[in-house]
Amino acid sequence: ETNPTEETPVSPHLKYEPQSDSVTITGCDDKASGALTIPPTIKGKPVTSIGEGAFQKCNALTSIAIPDSVKSIGWDAFYNCSSLTSVTIPDSVISIGGQAFSFCTNLRSITIGNGVTSIGDYSFTRCSSLTIIKVGAENLNYTDINGVLFNKEKTVLHTYPAGKTRASYTIPNSVSIIEQRAFYECTSLKSIAIGNGVT
Numbered sequence: 001e002t003n004p005t006e007e008t009p010v011s012p013h014l015k016y017e018p019q020s021d022s023v024t025i026t027g028c029d030d031k032a033s034g035a036l037t038i039p040p041t042i043k044g045k046p047v048t049s050i051g052e053g054a055f056q057k058c059n060a061l062t063s064i065a066i067p068d069s070v071k072s073i074g075w076d077a078f079y080n081c082s083s084l085t086s087v088t089i090p091d092s093v094i095s096i097g098g099q100a101f102s103f104c105t106n107l108r109s110i111t112i113g114n115g116v117t118s119i120g121d122y123s124f125t126r127c128s129s130l131t132i133i134k135v136g137a138e139n140l141n142y143t144d145i146n147g148v149l150f151n152k153e154k155t156v157l158h159t160y161p162a163g164k165t166r167a168s169y170t171i172p173n174s175v176s177i178i179e180q181r182a183f184y185e186c187t188s189l190k191s192i193a194i195g196n197g198v199t
Helices: none
Strands: 014-018 023-028 034-037 045-050 061-065 086-089 109-112 132-135 142-145 148-151 156-159 168-170 191-193
Touching: 132 142, 132 148
Parallel strands: 023 045, 034 061, 086 109, 109 132, 168 191
Antiparallel strands: 014 023, 142 148, 148 156
16 A cells, blocks of 8 residues: 655745646745745646746745746746845746746846746846856757857847856857847946847
């Protein structure tokens, strides 16, 4: 006789909404602080999404563990989580909504898993401490060069981390498009050399 697998306890700060076969994280008490773990299952159902604005302005959280069950991170999901210092997005995540990490002013690094196929507009805007964006080597849609985020073909420059301290940057010749706000608040940069491919 086998015992049922014990679930990870659900933080009393988390708010969630069960669907027929899954659970969405919908909110978080703004009194939550320190480290918070999102459980992979709640009441026997997998946690598959972090909803729009779920952790918005939870500015005392220092870390959030996202389980491998999550497939989508909604618009504004971690907006203004100003105490977060690093985030790892698991390989299970397919989409990251617009402004998902905007105003995470102490966020220094973010690791994007192999499964991400779309990253919304301004996802890392106003992340003034961000120095590196890492992308899984097997990701088919995105890559990074020295911590700068590009699409896989390196034809689109998505985000230059605002916390980088170098004074100059040369955009690779492969780049034809520079995304909106790609260099927003990059206050250390004194010069940018635009490659030959930019149209």
